[in-house]
Amino acid sequence: MPTARDLTITEVRLTPILVADPPLLNTQGVHQPYTPRLIVEIVTADGTTGVGETYGDTKYLELARPFAEQLKGRKVTDVNGLFALLDEVAVAAARVDNAVDVGGLRGVQTADKLRLSIASAFEVACLDALGKSLGLPVHALLGGKIRDTVEYSAYLFYKWADHPEGVPAEKDDWGAALDPAGVVAQARAFKERYGFGSFKLKGGVFPPEEEIAAVRALAEAFPGHPLRLDPNGAWSVETSVEVAEAVGGILEYLEDPALGTPAMAEVAARTGVPLATNMCVTTFAEIKEAFTTNAVQVVLSDHHYWGGLRNTLHLAAVCRTFGVGISMHSNTHLGISLAAMTHVASTVPGLHHACDSHYPWQSEDVLTERLTFEDGAVRVSDAPGLGVTLDHDRLAALHRRWLEDDGALRDRDDAAAMRIAAPDWLPPAVPRW
Ligand code: GKR
Numbered sequence: 001m002p003t004a005r006d007l008t009i010t011e012v013r014l015t016p017i018l019v020a021d022p023p024l025l026n027t028q029g030v031h032q033p034y035t036p037r038l039i040v041e042i043v044t045a046d047g048t049t050g051v052g053e054t055y056g057d058t059k060y061l062e063l064a065r066p067f068a069e070q071l072k073g074r075k076v077t078d079v080n081g082l083f084a085l086l087d088e089v090a091v092a093a094a095r096v097d098n099a100v101d102v103g104g105l106r107g108v109q110t111a112d113k114l115r116l117s118i119a120s121a122f123e124v125a126c127l128d129a130l131g132k133s134l135g136l137p138v139h140a141l142l143g144g145k146i147r148d149t150v151e152y153s154a155y156l157f158y159k160w161a162d163h164p165e166g167v168p169a170e171k172d173d174w175g176a177a178l179d180p181a182g183v184v185a186q187a188r189a190f191k192e193r194y195g196f197g198s199f200k201l202k203g204g205v206f207p208p209e210e211e212i213a214a215v216r217a218l219a220e221a222f223p224g225h226p227l228r229l230d231p232n233g234a235w236s237v238e239t240s241v242e243v244a245e246a247v248g249g250i251l252e253y254l255e256d257p258a259l260g261t262p263a264m265a266e267v268a269a270r271t272g273v274p275l276a277t278n279m280c281v282t283t284f285a286e287i288k289e290a291f292t293t294n295a296v297q298v299v300l301s302d303h304h305y306w307g308g309l310r311n312t313l314h315l316a317a318v319c320r321t322f323g324v325g326i327s328m329h330s331n332t333h334l335g336i337s338l339a340a341m342t343h344v345a346s347t348v349p350g351l352h353h354a355c356d357s358h359y360p361w362q363s364e365d366v367l368t369e370r371l372t373f374e375d376g377a378v379r380v381s382d383a384p385g386l387g388v389t390l391d392h393d394r395l396a397a398l399h400r401r402w403l404e405d406d407g408a409l410r411d412r413d414d415a416a417a418m419r420i421a422a423p424d425w426l427p428p429a430v431p432r433w
């Protein structure tokens, strides 16, 4: 007989889904019309359920599945134990080969980062279940919120009006943004719909002069609002320095102008513009070189690949120690991840920069109620756990889409999506400019 508050894990459900994504452009191509995510549900003996979310590409599923099998019988309180267990499962599943894939928009994708991205979804699900069982919000399990709202920035993208003709996709109402006027119009729509007060433009798409013009247009349209530009490492050191000289004075920070810590350190040494990264500091092992060479002034955490909410707090502590700022970047994600980001961000001391989130771009979710932005911020939930409820019908519908896919969309590939419109398109050499 289960006893009250028996937090032994009795069931783990993994549901891969495909979620609608607009045609957002980045240096590696364009977003697919549907992007994979993995939803994790953990059920305990006392009937409590916890949810988590992470990247859903095949290589994540291949490890998440055997890991989920091993979790039964363990307690949701054994969060530290998740990491050692995952390492064991990875060895057994022969997924320990390093450098699974090189490059991408999240820095070098190593087997270690893949494991941590999987662990993060289970960590969040365990904390959600534990919080629900204790009647405490996740932020309380992390030491308690120190702010009631978490500020986010509008995440602006160059964008086509639609996915290429003939490609099945959901229609969106954002329109195209392919020049400074389009970017400013998109920013206005973000401000009107969600009240965002700061803006990040995803760059690395057009020649730097065009992106400089877009940033200047934003500064003119929104005087005094913090602005960032993020080309995902598409520029050489020389180009980065030129862009910094052109618009450094109106930027809150320049995000990953050049690829790799040595290049970032050179840019930092030659400009006074603060540099932020979610590409060259993505693991604890990368911190020492970046901080001792003064390569970055702000680290943008992604709680998925840093291994969860508690690791994000450890990262924040290391950043504080070195006088480096901390904030968060995002990838295409749903409300479970936004809730998790908001809980952890509410507990981080010295969060001086608004986090960024793709959530406004996602017209679909797996929750009964979407999270909302008011004045550009998400209110921190005090409800037990994450404070979100899974809508199983929606989840099943998005899973059906994944099941019906012939495999073409199950692994996010922005270059392949771009080739549908431009068959000869290849991911550009780095640096692109
Ligand atoms: O979704 O196109 C995108 C972004 O470029 C994303 O993949 C990045 O990881 O948003 C991220 C970033 O800040 O670099």
Ligand code: MG
Residues within 6 Å of the ligand: 230, 232, 255, 256, 277, 278, 279, 329
């Ligand atoms: Mg970035």
